[in-house]
Amino acid sequence: MDRRREDDPKLPASLETGLGELFRPRAGERTELDQRVARAAREHFDARRRVLPGPGNPPFARTWALRAAAVLVLALGGWVLVRSISNGLRTQDVARADRDGNGRVDVLDAFQLAREVERGVAEARWDVDGNGRVDREDAHAIAVLAVRIGS
Amino acid sequence: MDSERTDAELVRAAAAGDEGAFDALYARHRDWVFALALRSTGRRDEALDVAQEAFVELLERLDSPGGLVLTGSLRAYLRPIVRHRAIDAARRAGREPRAETALEELLDRVAVEAGGAADLARVLRGLPSEQRELVLLRFVDGFELAEIAETLALPLGTVKSRLHQALANLRGDPRVARFLDPEG
Amino acid sequence: MKRALAIVALLALTVLVLAGSRTVAPAPAQDEPRFAAYDVCIDSGSAPLAAWQVEIVASSGRAKLVGVEGGDAGAFAAPPYYDPKALMSERIVLAAFDTGSALPSGRTRVARLHVEVQGAAEPRFEARVVAAASRDGRTIDVSVEVRP
Numbered sequence: 127m128d129r130r131r132e133d134d135p136k137l138p139a140s141l142e143t144g145l146g147e148l149f150r151p152r153a154g155e156r157t158e159l160d161q162r163v164a165r166a167a168r169e170h171f172d173a174r175r176r177v178l179p180g181p182g183n184p185p186f187a188r189t190w191a192l193r194a195a196a197v198l199v200l201a202l203g204g205w206v207l208v209r210s211i212s213n214g215l216r217t218q219d220v221a222r223a224d225r226d227g228n229g230r231v232d233v234l235d236a237f238q239l240a241r242e243v244e245r246g247v248a249e250a251r252w253d254v255d256g257n258g259r260v261d262r263e264d265a266h267a268i269a270v271l272a273v274r275i276g277s
Numbered sequence: 278m279d280s281e282r283t284d285a286e287l288v289r290a291a292a293a294g295d296e297g298a299f300d301a302l303y304a305r306h307r308d309w310v311f312a313l314a315l316r317s318t319g320r321r322d323e324a325l326d327v328a329q330e331a332f333v334e335l336l337e338r339l340d341s342p343g344g345l346v347l348t349g350s351l352r353a354y355l356r357p358i359v360r361h362r363a364i365d366a367a368r369r370a371g372r373e374p375r376a377e378t379a380l381e382e383l384l385d386r387v388a389v390e391a392g393g394a395a396d397l398a399r400v401l402r403g404l405p406s407e408q409r410e411l412v413l414l415r416f417v418d419g420f421e422l423a424e425i426a427e428t429l430a431l432p433l434g435t436v437k438s439r440l441h442q443a444l445a446n447l448r449g450d451p452r453v454a455r456f457l458d459p460e461g
Numbered sequence: 462m463k464r465a466l467a468i469v470a471l472l473a474l475t476v477l478v479l480a481g482s483r484t485v486a487p488a489p490a491q492d493e494p495r496f497a498a499y500d501v502c503i504d505s506g507s508a509p510l511a512a513w514q515v516e517i518v519a520s521s522g523r524a525k526l527v528g529v530e531g532g533d534a535g536a537f538a539a540p541p542y543y544d545p546k547a548l549m550s551e552r553i554v555l556a557a558f559d560t561g562s563a564l565p566s567g568r569t570r571v572a573r574l575h576v577e578v579q580g581a582a583e584p585r586f587e588a589r590v591v592a593a594a595s596r597d598g599r600t601i602d603v604s605v606e607v608r609p
Contacts, residue, residue: 237598
């Protein structure tokens with residue numbers, strides 16, 4: 127008995143191909159994905175080239191350009207985070223999502239609302255995401271708030 | 278030649294601004310990333326979005342502070358990214374983010390189509406989910422056994438024994454007879 | 462005096478550049494990251510576990526979270542809620558709930574963390590339970606453990 131074959135079993139090629147075909151991108155999908163990723167990569171590397179000096183420049187300048195870019199990205203990221211809205215919810219919605227009034231938003235608030243939604247007894251005031259109806263999405267929104275870092 | 282460079286080498290080059298290195302990584306991993314996205318979402322249009330998002334996230338991580346340094350395959354690194362993006366997609370669509378359910382729904386849809394693919398889909402659908410995942414990781418995504426063990430946090434021996442059992446189940450199913458080679 | 466200052470300044474700049482440049486001075490092999498998975502397990506005793514929230518912090522070792530997966534098949538097989546901002550950091554809050562009837566009790570793996578580990582030291586995680594409830598929404602006492 128071939129020990130390696132025993133340890134790492136193979137499938138007949140036709141079966142392996144058949145399995146692969148179930149999940150392989152179709153020609154049109156492959157082309158579209160190629161185009162989308164190529165566009166993103168081009169924008170990404172173009173942006174880098176605008177920030178960074180050319181390859182002939184000394185590593186010193188390159189390093190500091192990288193650092194400056196990192197600082198800019200971090201500063202911008204921080205600003206975006208501070209301004210960001212989690213799942214469409216504003217910071218003041220956090221208080222609104224504290225269903226059990228224990229002073230914090232946690233998974234129990236989400237769970238309580240989800241149970242009420244299932245039983246059809248959820249009150250309109252728990253429309254946390256403000257879309258005009260109270261449904262499982264509101265429980266989802268509360269859960270997202272509950273795990274938010276820094277909340 | 279990019280095809281001879283390891284993932285770690287290509288990642289290092291891409292992080293240094295080598296666009297061709299990124300292209301090589303994309304070409305190497307595109308099909309299995311899409312396959313995993315499709316299994317995780319159960320929908321082809323969402324799989325396209327998820328696969329795109331995964332590669333865009335890889336681009337962003339190349340530039341993250343401290344950079345991205347790989348010691349081995351990119352697959353173990355990309356897999357959770359794809360899964361997370363698929364979860365986000367499911368939640369955006371208001372669905373329960375269960376990859377297993379998404380895969381089973383996908384297989385159910387394929388199973389009603391004509392041809393050999395339908396038979397394979399039915400056979401896969403019938404496998405225990407643990408065995409199914411191993412078969413897909415090994416024979417669709419092309420993971421090595423050690424990579425599977427690392428990815429699923431299972432002992433290598435467990436991976437081997439489950440895979441053996443899965444293959445025995447596959448081979449024993451008359452619906453896959455047409456796919457078996459004479460020596461298989 | 463001026464020359465001495467210039468030399469010191471040059472040396473300091475050189476050290477800074479060498480420390481900041483990955484291309485000039487690649488990290489030694491033992492500093493290259495590796496990946497590991499850690500299971501998050503909750504023990505709810507005899508009570509069915511319907512909702513849980515835990516906070517996990519990497520307390521030692523150099524570890525960054527790179528991914529979160531679901532737990533054992535069943536109520537908590539899907540990945541839990543977490544803030545994507547927690548990825549590539551050392552602290553994460555996880556939560557999940559299930560309104561179904563097939564709820565686990567006893568010890569249950571509710572999530573798996575994928576971690577990028579830097580250096581030889583095994584990271585350690587401290588976990589604390591923020592909240593847990595049984596099927597009827599009643600708060601229950603549970604314990605949580607994070608282990609490789």
